[in-house]
Amino acid sequence: MKNKLYALLPLALLIGACTRVEPAFKDIGTRSAPCVDGGPDQVAQAFYNLRLAQPVQGKPSPAQLAQYRPYLSERLFQVLTADRKAQAKLTALPAGDIFSSKAEGPTSADVSSASRILNTDAKNIxxxxxLSRSQGDDGQAAHWQDEVLMIREGACWVLDDVRYLGRASPAPAGTLRQTLEER
Known part of the structure; x- marks a missing residue:
């Protein structure tokens, strides 16, 4: 009997070494859309860099939304591209930049670093x-802050909402999602 236990001990150790347990919080779902590599701050900065290179006033066109697709969450993308009801909401949006609290939109953007966020397993950050916008020839610039909610979909960080923090926001609600839902 004792010999059988000794014979099973190496086998049990071998099986135990081959077993890997992943914690539940690592299960972050899947994403069928393309991704942008990087952490939440890098993806957000890349999104704003794209927006600055190709400024858009009002609702984005289908071609522009296709360019934004790797940066946007499934839910936000669906709201922006969905059925006629959603299109009517988009038509009723303010004529300015919907991704910023200033109608004219920014000419520069600097996303805060996510390196100070202690929870590396976070699903949303x-x-x-x-943001700032140059105002003509006199060199004056308007400065303001907004907040982006970055979420994890699969292995990707994507933009899920924009909280308008600027004082003179043209949007009737505090966030992009609320603005789309209220209309």
Whole structure:
């Protein structure tokens, strides 16, 4: 009997070494859309860099939304591209930049670093964005902050909402999602 236990001990150790247990919080779902590599702050900065390179006033066109697709969450993308009801909501949006609290939109954007966020397993992270817009020839610039909510979909970080923090926001609600839902 004792010999059988000794014979099973190496086998039990071998099986135990081959077994790997993943914690539940690592299960972050899947994403069928393309991704942008990087952490939440890098993806948010890349999104704003794209927006600055190709400024858009009012609702984005289908071609522009296709470019934004790797940066946007499934839910936000669906709201922006969905049925006629959603299109009517988009038509009723303010004529300015819907991804910023200033109608004219920014000419520069600097996303705060996510390196100070202690929970590396977080599924959503709000990040402040310092925005500014040059005002003509006199060199004056308007400065404001907004906040982007970055969420994890699969292995990707994507933008899920924009909280308008600027004082003179043209949007009737505090966030992009609320603005789309209220209309």
């Amino acid at each position: 709000p990040l402040r964005v310092d």
